[in-house]
Amino acid sequence: MCLISELRQQFPILTSKNEDPFIYLDSGATSQKPRQVIEAIDSFYREQNANVHRGLHTLSAEATSAFELAREKIANFLNVQSKEIVWTAGATDSINIIANGIKAQLKQGDVICVSALEHHANIVPWQELCKQKGCILKVLPITKSGILDIKSSVELIFEQKPKIVAISHASNALGNIQPVEKIIEVAHEVEATTVVDGAQAFMHLRPDLRKLNCDFYVFSAHKALGPTGLGVLYGKYDLLNALNPLRFGGEMIKEVSFEQTSFQDAPSKFEAGTPNISGVIGFSAALDFLNSINHNDLLKYEKTLYHYLLTQLNGINGIIIYGDTENNIGTVSFRYKNEHHFDLATLLNGYGIAIRSGHHCTQPLMKSLGIDGTIRVSLAFYNNRDDIDAFIHALKESIDLLEI
Known part of the structure; x- marks a missing residue:
């Protein structure tokens, strides 16, 4: 390049x-x-437009292949398994899927920690979860200049022993790169589930999620050269598969009867309905572009x-x-x-x-x-x-x- x-x-x-x-x-x-992202989306609609996973005809097979190849690309980019990657509508959607999916695992009085630097999308879903389950929201403090107070934050986590710690990899408002490695390490010591909002960090920092060792990581394609309306939810497979789905319908089911419905395993069970196929293919081109640098x-x-x-x-x-x-x-x-x-x-x-x-x-x-x-x-x-x-x-x- x-x-x-x-x-x-x-x-x-x-x-x-x-x-x-x-x-x-x-x-x-x-x-x-x-240009190659714009052209990839245009080319899909001009030459390849078909639904995925649903047809035996050539166009559907080609679209499905391109769609799943993109999942492999992002998995390789993040150093994780493709079955740990869920396509969503964006980082906000991804956080909502986690918050809804983990609800059944929480009880009244459980603590959820977020940092004072968070985007509303990494605050409000947890607030709503606290309302529904009687959980308590605690805030990891910052200094007067707007930097995470790591000493006080670590002390708070050890003291409160939260069930969930949600923190941004980088602040959208200030650009701070957060000490997420330390927060994740401490959170795991008290057996908390860690959720990292990587919306701002993904393109700049290219995180290795195996090394980072977070439980969940989310971001939006449009902040990383890709199209709007598309996001990624990564989760360690056992934790991801243990989440309850947020949306129900076609594609995510295993078997349906009027008496009972069973669901597929992750990632399929979180991808109900026709996905943003052109967006995924456009983001695939964005990943190629980033990989060339x-x-x-x-x-x-x-x-x-x-x-x-x-x-x-x-x-x-x-x-x-x-x-x-x-x-x-x-x-x-x-x-x-x-x-x-x-x-x-x-x-x-x-x-x-x-x-x-x-x-x-x-x-x-x-x-x-x-x-x-x-x-x-x-x-x-x-x-x-x-x-x-x-x-x-x-x-x-x-x-x-x-x-x-």
Whole structure:
């Protein structure tokens, strides 16, 4: 594959010849898609469109083969078994499947731990589970700067002996790479089930799940060059197969009668109905793209770009940066003095700068930090220094306008 700096040319939206400038710095919300992903989806509908697992005809066989090949690819990517991979509608859907599926294994008074840095999708399903089962939600604390307090968190886990510990691999709001290895190790010492939200981390960190040793890991394809509406749920097979299914219908059944229905084993029992076939095939192409990049080169490039952004921002008086800037996936979350983040984002949009403004679906985190939101710049390997220079120029001019 070509050099990291040349990969940008593979993304049509970043190279289209528009008169208006366009600087995309919002990959934490969704990544842009390379040409081969777009073409794979188009090719499926033009040349191969058929349902999977349901027909003996050639098109169905071809579609099924491509669909299951993608499952093998992601299993190899994560260093797990293909039967431990479930296709879902996204990371949020995956967490809901786990929370619903594990419900029968919990009782009143059981403790569930989440960190204070979690996306709402890794808070609300557990809250609802606590309501239904009479469980207790405990929060792993953070420091004043927005970093997980690992010492206090470990003490809390040993003290509370939770049944479930759910934590993000990397914060979507701040970009912090969390010490999940230590949390998983401690959680397992008290026999807790571990759930890791890898939505932000998957593309940047390429986790080895056998090494990580978490019980469940979830992420969304659209944050890793793939299409929207598709996610992955990984689970250690015995734990995965022990979950009760969330949805019922075709494909996930073994035998149906009016008296009784039996279900297939995982992963099939979690994939009721016609799946997102084109999305899976598109994500298969995204995995091919990621596999063509040397991961160490990707990490080195993103880290260099991230530190260049930090240096430029720190040169502007009044900028306040939150989170862990030493262990980060390439996301900067900041405010300018007491100016409202929405006003700054609106002005930046006028310069063609696409960033995120708000609480980033982490209202509890923002409350802990004593703010109502931030400006978030989230980088990917298809960004470059020109993007950052354009952003900094627009930011300085926007600040000048705010202070007139």
